[in-house]
Amino acid sequence: MCGIVGYIGKSAALPILLNGLKRLEYRGYDSAGIAILQDNKIWIGKNRGKIKDLEIEIGGEEVGGTVGIGHTRWATHGEPSRVNAHPHLDCKGEVAIVHNGIIENYSILKSRLQAEGHKFKSQTDTEVLVHLIEMFYKGDLINAFRKSLRLVQGTFGIIVLSSLQPDYLLVARRGSPLVIGIADGETYIGSDGSAVVEHTRDVIYLEDDEMAIIGRDETQVRTLQDKKVSKSVEKLPFDLNEIQKEGYPHFMLKEISEQPRTMADSMRGRILLEEGNAKLGGLEGYWDRLRDSSRLIITACGTSWHAALIGEYLIEQLAQIHVEVEYASEFRYRNPVIDKNDVVLAISQSGETADTLAAVREAKCKGALTLGLCNVVGSSIARETDAGVYLHAGPEIGVASTKAFTSQVVVLTMMATILGRMGHLAAEDGRMITQELVEIPDKINRILQKQDQIKDIARTMADKHNALYLGRGYNYPVALEGALKMKEISYIHAEGYPAAEMKHGPIALIDENMPVVIIAVKDSVYDKILSNIEEIKARGGWVIAVVFEDDNVVKKKVDCVIEIPHTIQCLTPLLTAIPLQILAYHTAVLKGCDVDQPRNLAKSVTVE
Numbered sequence: 001m002c003g004i005v006g007y008i009g010k011s012a013a014l015p016i017l018l019n020g021l022k023r024l025e026y027r028g029y030d031s032a033g034i035a036i037l038q039d040n041k042i043w044i045g046k047n048r049g050k051i052k053d054l055e056i057e058i059g060g061e062e063v064g065g066t067v068g069i070g071h072t073r074w075a076t077h078g079e080p081s082r083v084n085a086h087p088h089l090d091c092k093g094e095v096a097i098v099h100n101g102i103i104e105n106y107s108i109l110k111s112r113l114q115a116e117g118h119k120f121k122s123q124t125d126t127e128v129l130v131h132l133i134e135m136f137y138k139g140d141l142i143n144a145f146r147k148s149l150r151l152v153q154g155t156f157g158i159i160v161l162s163s164l165q166p167d168y169l170l171v172a173r174r175g176s177p178l179v180i181g182i183a184d185g186e187t188y189i190g191s192d193g194s195a196v197v198e199h200t201r202d203v204i205y206l207e208d209d210e211m212a213i214i215g216r217d218e219t220q221v222r223t224l225q226d227k228k229v230s231k232s233v234e235k236l237p238f239d240l241n242e243i244q245k246e247g248y249p250h251f252m253l254k255e256i257s258e259q260p261r262t263m264a265d266s267m268r269g270r271i272l273l274e275e276g277n278a279k280l281g282g283l284e285g286y287w288d289r290l291r292d293s294s295r296l297i298i299t300a301c302g303t304s305w306h307a308a309l310i311g312e313y314l315i316e317q318l319a320q321i322h323v324e325v326e327y328a329s330e331f332r333y334r335n336p337v338i339d340k341n342d343v344v345l346a347i348s349q350s351g352e353t354a355d356t357l358a359a360v361r362e363a364k365c366k367g368a369l370t371l372g373l374c375n376v377v378g379s380s381i382a383r384e385t386d387a388g389v390y391l392h393a394g395p396e397i398g399v400a401s402t403k404a405f406t407s408q409v410v411v412l413t414m415m416a417t418i419l420g421r422m423g424h425l426a427a428e429d430g431r432m433i434t435q436e437l438v439e440i441p442d443k444i445n446r447i448l449q450k451q452d453q454i455k456d457i458a459r460t461m462a463d464k465h466n467a468l469y470l471g472r473g474y475n476y477p478v479a480l481e482g483a484l485k486m487k488e489i490s491y492i493h494a495e496g497y498p499a500a501e502m503k504h505g506p507i508a509l510i511d512e513n514m515p516v517v518i519i520a521v522k523d524s525v526y527d528k529i530l531s532n533i534e535e536i537k538a539r540g541g542w543v544i545a546v547v548f549e550d551d552n553v554v555k556k557k558v559d560c561v562i563e564i565p566h567t568i569q570c571l572t573p574l575l576t577a578i579p580l581q582i583l584a585y586h587t588a589v590l591k592g593c594d595v596d597q598p599r600n601l602a603k604s605v606t607v608e
């Protein structure tokens with residue numbers, strides 16, 4: 001989604017802002033722009049397309065100012081175009097604004113402003129903000145800023161630059177994150193830490209309904225009601241290397257390859273091998289409530305929702321606790337029956353997904369205990385839930401989620417083990433699960449070594465238009481996830497199904513042009529999967545099976561196999577997911593797709 005950068009200091013702002021915007025490209029966007037205060041006038045450069053298109057538009061122009069703001073836009077109100085790109089200016093060209101979020105009451109405000117004679121240039125909701133500031137300005141910009149924001153319904157992360165107050169930037173947040181990076185005589189602003197980390201790791205996180213008046217040497221934080229707030233300076237939990245490709249052609253491949261380490265990081269200090277148990281500090285004090293809850297509802301979107309489904313299998317099986325999994329977007333709007341005996345666990349890589357955050361608020365309102373499982377430290381869901389666990393998977397930059405997914409499953413496995421050990425799960429079974437879990441990273445390394453073989457399969461896949469992904473039990477959610485990866489980055493239409501459901505409809509699609517990716521590891525539903533394979537082959541389907549290393553049965557029945565090391569049934573998703581990520585990646589690369597920034601997608605979906 002949209003990205004924001006700001007700079008006030010002693011160096012030329014333009015290269016710093018362009019660089020900051022490049023660091024935010026991963027969020028997904030369709031246009032970009034910059035405003036800089038030069039000789040006390042606002043200079044603006046913007047364009048539709050990528051940052052390189054903005055650079056072409058600027059065309060090497062000398063822009064000398066040391067205060068500026070920038071934005072990458074993911075269109076909501078108004079098509080992607082130069083005129084709709086931020087920054088937006090007031091009528092006199094004295095105030096410029098960049099904005100993330102949505103102004104819900106913009107059309108009422110726009111009519112009022114137009115009636116007062118303000119002229120609008122764009123179709124965006126954002127433009128009302130800058131005209132509101134102009135309308136309220138009577139010699140005090142901060143006051144006009146505050147008054148404007150009090151009228152606004154919706155969400156915002158904003159930066160205002162003005163020739164009326166040339167030594168300050170004004171920022172404010174409601175529902176859209178902002179990070180202020182503090183350095184010596186320079187201050188950097190970003191919608192996330194990746195925009196500032198190469199300059200400083202000392203940051204202030206702005207909370208909802210806070211604003212800041214930012215000078216070169218001083219940042220004052222106040223509430224929108226004008227109360228002073230004292231903030232502590234925190235350390236960003238990652239460094240520059242972690243948000244660079246480090247020699248990989250794409251972030252997605254880097255993140256797929258990092259999984260042995262990121263999964264080990266998610267487990268670090270949390271596995272108790274001898275006791276056959278785990279410990280998760282963030283949930284200390286909440287386990288009894290969880291075990292005694294009438295239901296655990298897990299809510300999430302997209303890939304995180306697939307991890308939630310695996311969590312359902314894990315927790316019901318190991319801990320015998322009733323689990324329900326809900327799309328956050330459905331949960332929040334259907335007036336769900338929840339009470340104070342329920343526990344709601346929200347899973348989100350970014351911790352900012354609007355629907356998941358709204359689901360947490362809904363559950364809180366109804367008295368449930370809310371827990372968060374997030375990757376981004378200090379994100380909104382992490383802060384708003386009563387307790388939670390971090391994934392420690394490091395920044396995920398590729399739009400398609402990979403390493404966050406496997407870390408989510410690792411943490412859910414630890415949660416299920418802890419809850420199981422409080423009840424029916426014997427120490428011996430707990431020891432087997434934890435021992436197998438710590439061996440998973442090495443096994444993933446072995447799968448990663450088979451990339452060439454998977455790439456060969458991708459060559460055939462790249463010519464197809466559709467694909468079916470099938471799995472059963474623990475691997476049904478992996479089939480969904482494999483299909484999602486394929487469709488979002490290669491644009492091949494792919495559907496995931498529980499294998500047995502195939503004969504209730506999708507079987508009609510099977511012919512020699514239909515690739516069917518089937519997870520056929522030797523577990524309790526293996527024989528059933530073999531029958532499903534027969535049904536597909538009888539209709540001429542092209543079958544790719546993910547199997548355990550020594551499986552000679554499936555090999556004889558299908559067109560190609562991808563072998564993975566053995567593990568116990570409940571941990572198979574951690575291994576079966578990897579070849580499907582690799583298959584999607586290589587298919588997309590062979591098709592020439594933009595793997596890290598697939599069309600229309602955004603990394604952190606902060607709108608409904």
Ligand code: F6R
Pocket residue numbers: 301302303304305347348349350351352353356399400401402484485488603604605
């Ligand atoms: C798919 C993908 C999305 C996200 C979804 C939720 O590869 O990345 O489906 O999983 O938008 O995002 P988070 O986990 O940040 O809430």
